[in-house]
Amino acid sequence: MALSPRQKQNYWRYSQYALLALIAIVLVIVADWGTLRDKVFNPDIIAHQFPGVITVALKNTLIYTALGFVVGLSLGVLLALMKISSIAPYRWISTLYIELFRGLPALLVFIAFGYGIPLAFGLRLNNYVTVMLALGMVSAAYIGEVLRAGLEAVPKGQYEAARSLGMGHSRAMMTVIIPQAFRIVLPPLTNEIILLTKDSSLVYLLGMSVAQYELTKFGREGISASGAGLTPLVVAGACYLIITVPLGLLARHFEKRAGARSRK
Amino acid sequence: MTSHSAPASVTIKDLHKSYGEVEVLKGIDINVSPGEVVCLIGPSGSGKSTLLRCVNLLETPNSGLIEVAGHSVTDPDVNIDKMRTNVGMVFQQFNLFSHLTVLENCTVAQIKVLKRSKAEAQKIALENLEKVGLADKAGRHPDQLSGGQQQRVAIARALSMDPQLMLFDEPTSALDPETVGDVLSIMRQLAAEGMTMIVVTHEMAFARDVADRVVFMDGGVVVEEGPAHEVIGNPQHQRTQLFLSRVLNPTAQ
Ligand SMILES: Nc1ncnc2c1ncn2[C@@H]1O[C@H](COP(=O)(O)OP(=O)(O)O)[C@@H](O)[C@H]1O
Ligand SMILES: [Mg+2]
Numbered sequence: 001m002a003l004s005p006r007q008k009q010n011y012w013r014y015s016q017y018a019l020l021a022l023i024a025i026v027l028v029i030v031a032d033w034g035t036l037r038d039k040v041f042n043p044d045i046i047a048h049q050f051p052g053v054i055t056v057a058l059k060n061t062l063i064y065t066a067l068g069f070v071v072g073l074s075l076g077v078l079l080a081l082m083k084i085s086s087i088a089p090y091r092w093i094s095t096l097y098i099e100l101f102r103g104l105p106a107l108l109v110f111i112a113f114g115y116g117i118p119l120a121f122g123l124r125l126n127n128y129v130t131v132m133l134a135l136g137m138v139s140a141a142y143i144g145e146v147l148r149a150g151l152e153a154v155p156k157g158q159y160e161a162a163r164s165l166g167m168g169h170s171r172a173m174m175t176v177i178i179p180q181a182f183r184i185v186l187p188p189l190t191n192e193i194i195l196l197t198k199d200s201s202l203v204y205l206l207g208m209s210v211a212q213y214e215l216t217k218f219g220r221e222g223i224s225a226s227g228a229g230l231t232p233l234v235v236a237g238a239c240y241l242i243i244t245v246p247l248g249l250l251a252r253h254f255e256k257r258a259g260a261r262s263r264k
Numbered sequence: 265m266t267s268h269s270a271p272a273s274v275t276i277k278d279l280h281k282s283y284g285e286v287e288v289l290k291g292i293d294i295n296v297s298p299g300e301v302v303c304l305i306g307p308s309g310s311g312k313s314t315l316l317r318c319v320n321l322l323e324t325p326n327s328g329l330i331e332v333a334g335h336s337v338t339d340p341d342v343n344i345d346k347m348r349t350n351v352g353m354v355f356q357q358f359n360l361f362s363h364l365t366v367l368e369n370c371t372v373a374q375i376k377v378l379k380r381s382k383a384e385a386q387k388i389a390l391e392n393l394e395k396v397g398l399a400d401k402a403g404r405h406p407d408q409l410s411g412g413q414q415q416r417v418a419i420a421r422a423l424s425m426d427p428q429l430m431l432f433d434e435p436t437s438a439l440d441p442e443t444v445g446d447v448l449s450i451m452r453q454l455a456a457e458g459m460t461m462i463v464v465t466h467e468m469a470f471a472r473d474v475a476d477r478v479v480f481m482d483g484g485v486v487v488e489e490g491p492a493h494e495v496i497g498n499p500q501h502q503r504t505q506l507f508l509s510r511v512l513n514p515t516a517q
Contacts (some may be wrong), residue, residue: 161359161418164320165373165425166349175376179363 017171039229049222049235056211057218058239064200064214065130065243069193071136076143110134110202127212131203139196146192147205150185151177168198183258190251194244215239271298271332271460272350272428274319279328280328281314288314290484292328296477299458303471303492306481307507313465315481316431319462320351349377353420356434358414360406364392366417367402370424378425384426392420396450412443419450430454432463468511472496480504 003011037043082094101109113134118124127134154177164171201216208217215236222232281289288311291319304312317323319330321337321344330337337347361369366467374380380388393399396416398409404414406414415435422430432451436444448470455461455474465471471478471492478495480488480503487502488495499505509516 018453155357155359157355157357157359158361160322161355161361162373163345164322164348164351164353165421167373167375168345171376173373176361176363180361183363216299 008146012110040234042229042231043192045222045226045231046235049232053215053222053235053239056147057213057215057236058242060203060212060241061197061200061215062243064135065193065197066127067132068135068139068200071132072139072143072192072196074146076134079140080147080151083144084151090231098141098144101138102145104138106134106138106199106202107205109138110205114206127203127206127208128232131200131204134202135196135199138199140193143193145191146185147181149188150181151205153184154180176255186195187251187258190247190254193249193264194247197240197243197247218227269350269426269428270333271458273298273331274429274460274462274511275329275331276315276319277329279315280326281311281318281323281329282326288484289318289325292481292484292486294479294486294489296460296462298460300476301455301459301463301474302463302477302479303475304464304479304481305466305468305507305511306487310481311484312481313433315466316353316433316462318431319431320348323352343504344403345377347375349425350428352419352425352427352430353432354415354418354422354432354435356437358406358411358413358438360418360419360421362406364405365402365407366398366404366409368407369417372423386387389424390498391490392423393417395423395447395453398422410443411439412446415439415443415447416450419447419454423454427459429460429462432461432465434464434466436465436467462463466511468496468508480507482507 001108057108069148079094079097082090083098085091085094113125113130158176158180159172162176163169167175200214203214204217204220218235223229223233226232276292276314279289279292280287292311292315294302303316306312314323318325319332319337321342325338328338331346332351335347336342360366361372364372367386367389369394371382371385374385374388375382378385386423390399390402393402394418398413398416401413401417406417409417415438417453418419419435435451437445439447444467448467451461451463451470452474463471463475473492475492477489478492479486480495480499481502482503488499488501495504496508498507
C-alpha cells in the first residue's frame, strides 16, 4: 500500500526520534557513571570551588569583560565614524586598524601587551591596564565594523529628511542616524560581548595574583590543586554559560524586535 | 492655518547639474511667484527630482542660480541649514524618523533647530497634525501607520517649521490607490491657503485642477510650460503630447 506524502513525512520523523532514543540508551548503558561522577562532576570538588569561583573568578571575568568593552566600544565608535568620514586619511587609518587587529590572533596581542611591550620598552603595565588595552583594542576592530555596518544600514532618506529640516551634519547624526543605528547594532553588539567574555580568558597568560584570577585561570588552578580531573573546569565552564547564554537570548530578543519593526 | 511665514518666490536661472560625465540638468529656467503652485511633469529620468533637490541643496548644482525669497541658495557662503528651515520637503518614501513617535517627528527639528520650547513645539505640531487629520495618532510610531497616513505626517512635519516654500517629490507614487486622495486633498488645501509649492507628480488630474502652471521636462530641459489647462489640455510639443497620451491612457497602444 502506497503511503500518502503526509504519512511518509510522519514515518520519517518518527524514525528520527527512534534513532535518537536508541543512541541515548546506548550512551546510558556504556557510560562509566562512577568515573564520570568522580572525575567530571565530583560533588566534593564542586563544593570546594565555592564561593571563590563566584566571588573571585566570575567577578573578575565580568570586570575584565567590562573593561575591555568600555575601551572597545569607545574606540569602535571612533573607528566607525572615521570609516564613514569624508576625509580619506581617516578612512585609511580606520581600515588599516580594523584589518590589522581582525587579522591577528587575540592571543598574539595579549602576548605583545603582556610580555613584548614590557620587555621592549622596559615599562611594566598594571595588569588591569594591560587587559583593557589588549581586550579593548582587539574588540574595537570588530565593534567598529559592527557599528559602521549599522550606520550604513540606516536608510539614506533619514539623513536627507533630517538635513532638509535644517539640521546640520552632526545634529542629523546625533538626533536621527546614531539612535537608529544603535537599534540595528544591538544584536551583533551583544554577540560581541559574548565573544569578549570568552576572550577575557586570555588574561590567564598574564602573571596574575590569586585575587585577580578569572574563570579559566581559576579552573586551571583548581585542577592543579585537587588533581581531580575535569570538575573545576566544568564549574568554570558553567559560570561562563551563566553569562553567555542569557546574552545570547537577549541578542535573539533584540533581533526579533528589530525584525518585527522592519517588517512593516 | 498655522503657517505664519510669507510665501516665497523661487527663481531658477540656467541651472546645470551633472553626475560625472552625464549632464542631467541642461540649463533650466523657472520662475515661481509667491503663492504659486507649479507642477513638474515628465518621463522618469528626465531630471525632475534632481531639479527639486537642487532647490534645497540636497544636490549641489554645477552652475546656475537659484534664489528662494530673493536670497541666493547657490551662493557658496550661504547658511544652508538656515535656508532649509524655510523650505519644506516631502519625499516619495515619506522618510519619517522611524525611532520617533508621530508627535516627536513633528517637534524634533522645531526644538533642535528653531530652538522652540517643547510646549510650543508640541502645540504647533498638534495643530499641523490636526490639519492633516492625524492628531489622534500623535503617540504612534511611523510603522504603525499606513503609507498615506505616514505621508500626511511628513507634510505636517514639514509644515511645523513654518516654511515659505514646499517641495513635493512624487508624494503619492508610493501609496496604495485608496490613500492617494487624502494626501492630494491636503496639498490642495495648502495650495488654497497660498503656500508656494513645487510638485513633481504623475497625478494629471491634480496638476490640472490645482497647479497654476505646469512645467513639462524631458531629457534635462524644460520642453514646454504654461497654464495647467493649456499644457495638459492642449500640449504644443510632440514630446509633451506623447508623454501625456501615455500617462492619461496607459493601456492604449
Ligand atoms: N546620485 C546620482 N548619481 C548618478 N546619476 C544620478 C543620480 N541621481 C539621479 N541620477 C540620474 O539622473 C537622471 C535624472 O534623475 P531624476 O532627477 O531622479 O529623474 P526623475 O525624477 O525625473 O525621474 C537619471 O538618468 C538618473 O539615473
Ligand atoms: Mg524622481
